[in-house]
Amino acid sequence: MDSQSDNNPPSATSRLRHLDRMTNFQLVREMTQFVKPVRYTAAVACVLVGLAVFLEIFGVNLTRVIINTLSHLSPHGPLAPSRGHFHLKPMAHHQSMANATTFHAIVWLLVLLAATTILLAITNLFRSLANTKLSMDMVYFMRSQAYDKLQHLGFGFHDRHSTGQIINRALSDLHNIRFFMNLSLVSAAEIVGYVIGYNLLVAAINPWMGLAALLPIPFWILYIRYFGRRMQPIQKSLMDTGDQMVSVYSEAVAGVHVVKAFATERMEISKYQEKTDRLFDQTMQTVGMWAAFVPTIRGIATIANLLLFFIGGVLAVHGVLFAGDIFVFGIAMGAILSRLQQINQISNQYQTAIVSARRFFEIIYADPSVTDTPGSPELPAGRGDVEFRAVTFGYKPENPVLQDVSFTARAGSMVALVGPTGAGKTTLMQLLARFYDPQRGAIFIDGADIRHVSLGSLRRNVSVVFQETFLFSDTVAANIRYANPNAPMELVRRAARLSQAEEFINQMPDGYDTILGERGMTLSGGQKQRIAIARAILADPRILILDDALAAIDPGTEALIRQSLRELLRNRTLFVIAHRLSTVKAADQVLVLENGFITQSGTHEQLLAQSGHYRDIARIQLMGFESSLIEKPTVEVHP
């Protein structure tokens, strides 16, 4: 994907920071970069809009001519020449003949009008197609870019933003933008087209009238701007409250077992009610504003309209204008007004689209936590030697989670990481897979600094089984062959066998073709972990990391899995984060991590011989067999 390199310009941070200061207008200008790939469609759409406007106004003008001609048909005959005197000249002898000619003309005018209407209908068809194509293509491009970017942003971004938030940005926000682009921007172009077109028409009939028709426009613009400025903050807080309300709702649903267990239903209800009450108040606040907005916009139009009709009426009395002309003013003002009715819709969508665009750019301009330098070499051949050299890392640089961590792991060995909750074990392993880059120090795999090899080749060679298992809503087989979608079925079976998953998979209704439910909900924790291990086995990595991935599996099965992994990974390196001594005992090397430092390292036996954290936990676990902790609190274990 060559688009990727455009996504990650070196100045991303500065652009992100710049985003906060950007005005709405600049934001819109920033959006135009997405119009570029669809510029030809955009041009066609513009031409079609122009054509449609022209045809419609031409049609109205034809109607005017027809009505003016009709007024010649009236039984009193043409009025214009004699009107100043209000004296009727007898024209009866000419009348029937004149009527016949004008009637003839009217027939032809009507034919022309019909042709115009049909042509307009056809133009509208193509216009609708062009509009859809334009907005779809643009959003396709934007969404695809956001998706690509999200996949390459690394864990940092995903840590900071909740899943729901990101999904919302990529779906709803782009939806809002598309809506704005499709309906609003195009209708804005149309509005401008029609306003200019009708004004020209009116001006062509009478320049003074044309000028008068322009009168309300500045008032409209001023009022809409004023309205928008007042509306935007309310709109934003409305959206925020809405988010909060949905969040309370979804948490109460997702955590229903907690709610039920503590019987806190009423508390949840009042929490929810508080949000709905606030949202209701804010909604009514905006409704109050809209309720004033619509009549005001129409009011301005009405005043202008009446002024125009007044002038028109006076001019008609003076014989400057005809009935058809006044009629055209009515049509023109009506048309302009009905287009302007859309302005509230447009400005509404504009307000939402602006907020959405800002959030969209937050993704596009976000700094990836790790960057893949284009053209970096593959990971060199090797068997999985790992070296950490004085690695210091913190999710926030001022709060280091790992400090000056150094160790080496020989290829083919099994390394166990032990330590209290929050000591940095998971973080250490995530650095090895380069989900983050350390602030200081370096990590080497088979002699190569992992920052200088391509991410793809690195991740192909380092597989992680995460603490929290995530399975895709797909078949069991597809989940296992996730890393290698073309793997033959034998490999899938073998991986499942090795991870002790084969038995229960075979018991499932469709075996390997069973579709796992939403996030694999229908499986037990242990079963999910075994499928995740099978997935990692099939990936055939040089280095395999099990991040507490055996916790939900019973000890017997775990021993079997470990055994098969050892065999499988004879020439590879296995990292295990575990609490169970039984697991740790089997390791070639045990690293004890406390508060971000490696405090002890060695084999199980060596560590047992030293005093320290390891011996403490070993004693606790071993002692558990003799005397239960529940019965007799063991106070003597403290170092």
Next chain:
Amino acid sequence: MKRGDVPLKTRPWISRRHDRGVSGAASFKPDFEADYRALDWKILRGVWQWMAPYRNGYLFMAFAGLVMSGLELVTPRFLQQLVDTDIPGQKPNIFSLWLIKCGALFGVLKNTSRWPHASVAYLNITTTILVWGLTMATALLIQRQVIWYTTYYGQKVLFKLRLDVFEQLQRLSMNYYDKTRFGRILTRGTGDIDSMSNFIVWGVNTLVNNLTMMLLAAIMMLLLDWRIALSVLWLGPVLYFTNILYRRRIGHAWRLTREGWTRVSTNLAENISGMRVVNAFNRQYQNLDVFNDLQAVNTANNMHAAFINGIYQPLLGIISFLGRLIIISLGAWMLVRGGGVAANVFHIGKLIAIYVYWDWFMGPVINFGNFYNDTMMALACAERVQTLLAEKPQVTDIATPVHLPSLRGEVVFEHVTFGYDPAKPVIHDVSFRAAPGQVVSLVGHTGCGKSTIISLICRFYLPQTGSITFDGHDIRQIESRNLHRFLGIVSQNNYLFTGTVMDNIRYARPDATDAQVREALSDLGCLQQLELLPDGLQSQVGERGAALSLGQRQLICFARAFLADPKILLLDEATSAIDTYTELVIQQALAQLVKNRTTFIVAHRLSTITGSDCILVLDHGRIHERGSHNELLALDGRYAALYREFISA
């Protein structure tokens, strides 16, 4: 929301959309848009029930809207007046006559009969414009009220519904949550209600207004000239049926679009949720290709819908144009022969008025198409919401529940049989007794029913046969809140709510003071660990606790249960995610904790439970062995085998 692609021909007083999508960006789209089908009166009655408290308000506002429409409907007559002013030999028109009469009272504007014609014309123009302006001003003022009140009533109904849905969800038992997908439940209270908003707010108004409008316009036309009126009004039904045909076609196209879109969004949502796995297995490029393929299908579907739309919309326009053509042609012919019909002289102004009324007439016909669509969509959502609201909770308090002031903590299972699906029991004839203060452990392989027993104690489900009693009271008879006050559970599925650590710990006892929370934590021995968090106990736990490690989350769950001070403590594999050291700390605290409580423990690590008073070994939902650790070892049965496996591992 594909409907948005159709340019809506909206009447000014029906300002749609501004009340749409109240929950903003976070709203979840409904499962499906309505397909074309017949009206279901039962659902409609249900919706009408929801509106009950504001029915009068709704109807009054519909009436006010009608008055407004009526006022606006007069405007073509003003235009007619204006256009006809250039007819020579003018008499003062009705408005001028009013003015003259008023003037006469004050002694001005006398002897109008001697005025030059031009002056009469000016007067007529001025008065017409004035009356027109007054009419419009009144109409606009009414419009403001109509918008405000109608939306107010509608939003009242909608927000009440939101709360009802939520309350109902809180009432429903676990079995509902088991059988219903998370996304669906989410949609009921968000997207479904949002989708009804247009209908609930503007439904009555639109219906009353458009119907009356159409009728009035038709009557006006008939009054102006019945011959022309009759020759075009028949186009109304034609237009209506074309519209229905179009809706049917576009409905199908939209369904396709929707399905395609669902695929795009599900793909995206899932890959973002599983982003860590995606990255770990390097699937970014393949995923992007799949995503773009889905998007391409989505684009094609949208183009198809746009094509149908593009064919039909202009067709509607052409039918409406046909009407205009007929009006003008007939009008022209009548003007020519105008003098002939002496009783009814046909003016050009009349023709224009008919022309404008024709537009008034056509508007509602097209509006009805949109309205019908809204209605269908709203009813589909309403049906789903009504189904939810009608759902009976499986577990409810009986009419006169027992309220226990205190509990000793005796738990007795008597011949309990239970299955999530009654046809497939997972617990068979289980009987046991836990004396107050005893520790009972449940042991067995995955899926043997350990967690189910815990759920039954919590009264998440009711057993199909047999009974569960606390201190001799059947738990069915105890009031739910009373019952749960005595229960504390820590499960393997640790769940935290957005908020601070402190908020989460006092979840079960919101009135606990900060000092009490600290005390509970230090009793548990984990105060220090949690205070190490960036903001101590005031740290945000993030969405579902995402900002914390699994162990930290589990500690908080422990503290939460502890602070609740339960008489019966349930630990469902509560310590599997905690490191040994922390576990030790908790185990030590538990030794104190369990003293005056009846405790049930489910654990994989058999070392945890060797000291239990009673160990129940479960196998396929039956109690296979029971006794203390030593008794069971002596028995040398299944437990002894499990234990040997555990030590050697």
